[in-house]
Amino acid sequence: MNIKIQNMTKTLNHTDILSDINLDMTGGQVYGLHGINGCGKTMLMRAVAGLIHPTKGQILVNGRILQGQNSFPENMGLLLENPAFLNQYTGFVNLKLLAQIRNRIGTDEIRESLKRVGLDPDDTRQYRKYSLGMKQRLGIACAIMEHPDLILLDEPFISLDETGVQMTRTIIKEEKDRGALILLSSHDYELLTSSADQIFHLTAGKVTKHFQKLQDGTFKEASL
């Protein structure tokens, strides 16, 4: 898996939401997007997910330009800010319904991914009765259940307790070791440093800083 973002600018309503973004990302690495609220982290996530089209520049996934009808990267797992599931069904049924669309995995894999995020696959509670943390865990399970090559996690630590944060870190590491390319965003720099190999700092839609993890686990500013 390889993602190249080349001179990408996104303008909405005459405002540059993202400006001249250049990034190069490869599989088996965790990339973090850091910045204050409204700096463009989610927009960049959506652009990589193929949900929004660049105004200028392009995004290449494995050499293929994301555009038009086929704007989505193949084999992608996605957690956006507000995970939306069907209120009337349990977590397991929700994941099963989504998994049935591609029919790549069976119930065993769904159960396994629920267990990985600390949810009980046999829990009979409807999604509407889930706490915020449980909803977030289900969102993470949904993103990883089909063993995607690209995992986009927008603010994955939000609403999670200490155990949940630790669990998410473990999952990110496991998925990285499997060879997936993981892009995660957070406004909390400390949380990002615990999981990411490289961190891009965004300010007003621009990548202003780039930090790289060293052997000793500390981060050093690198060139853009």
Add this chain to the structure above:
Amino acid sequence: MKSYNLIRYDLQKNIRAHAFHLLMICFISVFCFAFFYADAVQTYWSARTFHENVQNMRNAGVSLTDSLLHLTGGMLPIHNFSNIADQRIEDYPIKWLVIQFLILYFTCEYARSDLSGGGVQILSRIHNRTLWWIAKCIWNFITVLSCFAVLFLTWFILAACFHIPFTSSIDNNLFSGMFYALPKISQVSGKQAFLIFFLLPVLTCSSISLIEMTLTLYVRPVIAYILCCIYYLAGMFLVHPLFLTNYSMSIRSSIFAFYRFTPAVGLGICLILMLLSIIIGIIHLSKMDLLDTTQMKYTRSWL
């Protein structure tokens, strides 16, 4: 297989809300039938007791066709708008309009809300915006169709329970009471009845519902809904083939010889509009940025 799973997901997602919607349609059908029955009995009211008057109505041969005309007939257009104040509220096809407006309401928000919610998960799995849109169009059609199926099924059951004969004759007295004109034909054939009472209302409503769903890609669902309702209402007063209301009101069909709205032309216009809505939706969606509700502030102001 993907398309089948996609449609199944849409149906399952809305199953609870849709069951409630169908129940509403069922109640409205009962309500409309009660109105028809009261109207029919009142037309032949000459005896003392209600039972005797019901018998009078039955003897007169009020049929299923009369009942369907009562439900779907609509109104003959007003030609002299200076007399519009003289129109009574019961002259307007309120019940028929309420049914259409309700169905439009049921289908107005789903596609749009899904685009900024769970639909993103679906899109990331199917990698195809066209397929997603077509699945939504099929969902839309199935929703409209099921509403009409429940409406007419309830109607038929009630007609059978109240001993309304399943015949095709038209009752002069009831007809003139409804439309202030005498019928120019004495009966409709089975094929004609299927066209004007079932197929055209379903297709006209489905076309407008698809147009409404396509409009929600450009404007807020509530605005799309209001625009479609205005279009529907305008057709009540404007006798023009481009206003589909003229085809959804069976009295304006060429079969009744008051106007020249032939069912075949109506079907053609509906199919063209449906196709256009699907194509415009596909083209627009391929260029559209899929933002969530909080990010939409960047793109729209009041729309």
